[in-house]
Amino acid sequence: xxxxxxxxxxxxxxxxxxxxxxxxxxxxxxxxxxxxxxxxxxxxxxxxxxxxxxxxxxxxxxxxxxxxxxxxxxxxxxxxxxxxxxxxxxxxxxxxxxxxxxxxxxxxxxxxxxxxxxxxxxxxxxxxxxxxxxxxxxxxxxxxxxxxxxxxxxxxxxxxxxxxxxxxxxxxxxxxxxxxxxxxxxxxxxxxxxxxxxxxxxxxxxxxxxxxxxxxxxxxxxxxxxxxxxxxxxxxxxxxxxxxxxxxxxxxxxxxxxxxxxxxxxxxxxxxxxxxxxxxxxxxxxxxxxxxxxxxxxxxxxxxxxxxxxxxxxxxxxxxxxxxxxxxxxxxxxxxxxxxxxxxxxxxxxxxxxxxxxxxxxxxxxxxxxxxxxxxxxxxxxxxxxxxxxxxxxxxxxxxxxxxxxxxxxxxxxxxxxxx
Amino acid sequence: xxxxxxxxxxxxxxxxxxxxxxxxxxxxxxxxxxxxxxxxxxxxxxxxxxxxxxxxxxxxxxxxxxxxxxxxxxxxxxxxxxxxxxxxxxxxxxxxxxxxxxxxxxxxxxxxxxxxxxxxxxxxxxxxxxxxxxxxxxxxxxxxxxxxxxxxxxxxxxxxxxxxxxxxxxxxxxxxxxxxxxxxxxxxxxxxxxxxxxxxxxxxxxxxx
Numbered sequence: 301x302x303x304x305x306x307x308x309x310x311x312x313x314x315x316x317x318x319x320x321x322x323x324x325x326x327x328x329x330x331x332x333x334x335x336x337x338x339x340x341x342x343x344x345x346x347x348x349x350x351x352x353x354x355x356x357x358x359x360x361x362x363x364x365x366x367x368x369x370x371x372x373x374x375x376x377x378x379x380x381x382x383x384x385x386x387x388x389x390x391x392x393x394x395x396x397x398x399x400x401x402x403x404x405x406x407x408x409x410x411x412x413x414x415x416x417x418x419x420x421x422x423x424x425x426x427x428x429x430x431x432x433x434x435x436x437x438x439x440x441x442x443x444x445x446x447x448x449x450x451x452x453x454x455x456x457x458x459x460x461x462x463x464x465x466x467x468x469x470x471x472x473x474x475x476x477x478x479x480x481x482x483x484x485x486x487x488x489x490x491x492x493x494x495x496x497x498x499x500x501x502x503x504x505x506x507x508x509x510x511x512x513x514x515x516x517x518x519x520x521x522x523x524x525x526x527x528x529x530x531x532x533x534x535x536x537x538x539x540x541x542x543x544x545x546x547x548x549x550x551x552x553x554x555x556x557x558x559x560x561x562x563x564x565x566x567x568x569x570x571x572x573x574x575x576x577x578x579x580x581x582x583x584x585x586x587x588x589x590x591x592x593x594x595x596x597x598x599x600x601x602x603x604x605x606x607x608x609x610x611x612x613x614x615x616x617x618x619x620x621x622x623x624x625x626x627x628x629x630x631x632x633x634x635x636x637x638x639x640x641x642x643x644x645x646x647x648x649x650x651x652x653x654x655x656x657x658x659x660x661x662x663x664x665x666x667x668x669x670x671x672x673x674x675x676x677x678x679x680x681x682x683x684x685x686x687x688x689x690x691x692x693x694x695x696x697x698x699x700x701x702x703x704x705x706x707x708x709x710x711x712x713x714x715x716x717x718x719x720x
Numbered sequence: 721x722x723x724x725x726x727x728x729x730x731x732x733x734x735x736x737x738x739x740x741x742x743x744x745x746x747x748x749x750x751x752x753x754x755x756x757x758x759x760x761x762x763x764x765x766x767x768x769x770x771x772x773x774x775x776x777x778x779x780x781x782x783x784x785x786x787x788x789x790x791x792x793x794x795x796x797x798x799x800x801x802x803x804x805x806x807x808x809x810x811x812x813x814x815x816x817x818x819x820x821x822x823x824x825x826x827x828x829x830x831x832x833x834x835x836x837x838x839x840x841x842x843x844x845x846x847x848x849x850x851x852x853x854x855x856x857x858x859x860x861x862x863x864x865x866x867x868x869x870x871x872x873x874x875x876x877x878x879x880x881x882x883x884x885x886x887x888x889x890x891x892x893x894x895x896x897x898x899x900x901x902x903x904x905x906x907x908x909x910x911x912x913x914x915x916x917x918x919x920x921x922x923x924x925x926x927x928x929x
Binding site for chain 1: 723727734750753755842844845846877880901905906907910
């Protein structure tokens with residue numbers, strides 16, 4: 301009605317110089333000529349600085365008056381003396397303005413108020429995801445904490461969410477999403493996973509039992525510079541945004557920069573290529589920060605790095621065709637995980653080692669983590685198989701996250717039940 | 721015999737699907753691989769590598785039905801500029817697109833201004849309904865490019881239609897000039913490709929690069 305419009309006008313004023321602290325808005329509905337006259341008298345009293353939102357028009361019609369704080373007593377006394385009844389529509393105009401301004405900003409940018417009103421069925425900006433993380437921590441301070449494990453090339457924070465019910469340096473599961481920035485369904489799934497962990501814990505189901513003995517670390521935006529670039533300049537950007545001397549080209553493939561078969565066949569030495577391995581292993585802060593974290597933690601038992609697309613579940617190696625010693629066990633776990641994933645929506649996945657299933661790739665994440673002794677090292681390639689590819693419709697985010705979560709639980713449970 | 725989960729079979733299947741999209745695809749039909757059932761490879765001395773494939777295909781506009789297809793993909797030895805030779809046999813009927821083709825043809829012909837569009841799908845994966853046929857025609861074009869440019873070390877997918885512009889013609893064909901972005905899986909490169917597509921409901925699609 302009229303009220304929000306008037307308030308909006310006041311907001312415009314309020315943002316400049318005036319303050320409306322203590323101002324009240326009174327409503328009078330004159331029932332007699334005498335009452336009407338009393339109200340009209342108020343209009344003459346300029347020193348009161350009254351602001352008539354609804355001017356007197358006739359009997360039975362409301363008169364709304366914004367009364368500055370210094371005049372409130374005087375106006376009320378005048379009305380009471382004349383036997384004119386009034387009601388206080390707004391007790392404190394400034395308080396309402398403050399609230400209104402926040403609401404306006406919220407509705408224009410559709411900022412969620414909490415992680416229950418957050419829209420999981422849409423793609424979000426970096427800031428929205430950072431804000432989600434802070435809300436999740438604030439809502440669940442006994443379960444979730446946010447760690448900064450480093451800074452990106454463009455000095456963005458590298459945040460990891462830690463989910464823990466206690467203990468000291470418990471065996472842990474690591475999950476990362478968004479290491480390749482154009483794979484948007486992965487960051488979006490990471491957000492969903494974070495909320496799911498909290499919900500399971502609250503309802504004492506799902507991963508709640510895993511959290512009794514293990515911690516979960518989740519890095520949702522593993523390549524924030526790349527992610528920002530996909531939002532502003534090039535939706536299909538994959539790499540980091542580092543510039544190494546000697547080339548005009550930007551970026552290193554963060555999944556070729558790890559110290560496992562670094563620089564061998566399966567990566568490019570050309571800085572302009574999408575699989576450029578970088579000048580040396582861990583040259584990228586996005587990679588180094590994880591390496592440092594994993595080494596100093598020392599107790600990670602399962603490591604999952606999430607990509608899209610192709611619908612594959614992969615285990616090491618990518619840099620050599622020599623099978624890993626644990627090949628048979630990893631193959632069996634993969635079969636179980638893929639079956640669980642398919643059970644939800646029938647989504648078909650293939651699985652196997654990187655080098656046999658997708659291509660030779662050197663300097664990859666899970667080859668390094670496996671060689672560090674993290675036996676349960678897996679990579680997912682999420683939906684789809686090429687129809688939309690990197691540009692997966694937002695309405696597939698939640699189904700993708702839901703089915704992937706079932707596979708992740710198989711891996712986490714296997715790690716918990718086969719502790720080493 | 722090749723495991724279908726291993727990449728050589730998957731790459732050959734992608735070539736076969738690309739060829740099929742070029743041959744049988746259109747604004748009303750988008751063929752997609754449902755499953756690779758079987759794959760065999762034969763190394764032919766002095767000729768090349770030949771893949772024998774059994775595929776199950778679906779039309780994205782008619783997902784309740786599938787058709788089976790056998791394909792032979794021969795990658796020629798040595799010469800990198802020669803396209804693989806593809807033979808396909810589709811078993812069963814694909815859903816008729818006569819109605820949809822006619823409706824699309826008439827709609828485009830009756831446009832006042834030539835159609836122009838970009839970023840299909842957009843960043844969030846959206847495709848407006850009226851642009852879906854333009855997207856499927858891009859699949860036809862990308863299918864041709866895939867077939868012509870594939871080797872055993874590549875796997876192409878259409879990542880996005882960056883730009884498409886209709887060109888009005890004095891004859892009966894529709895003409896669309898596309899700027900396609902192709903994603904090559906092995907190198908992970910995104911390659912821009914300019915293609916012109918002529919299309920007519922009876923004459924089908926003709927693609928030139």
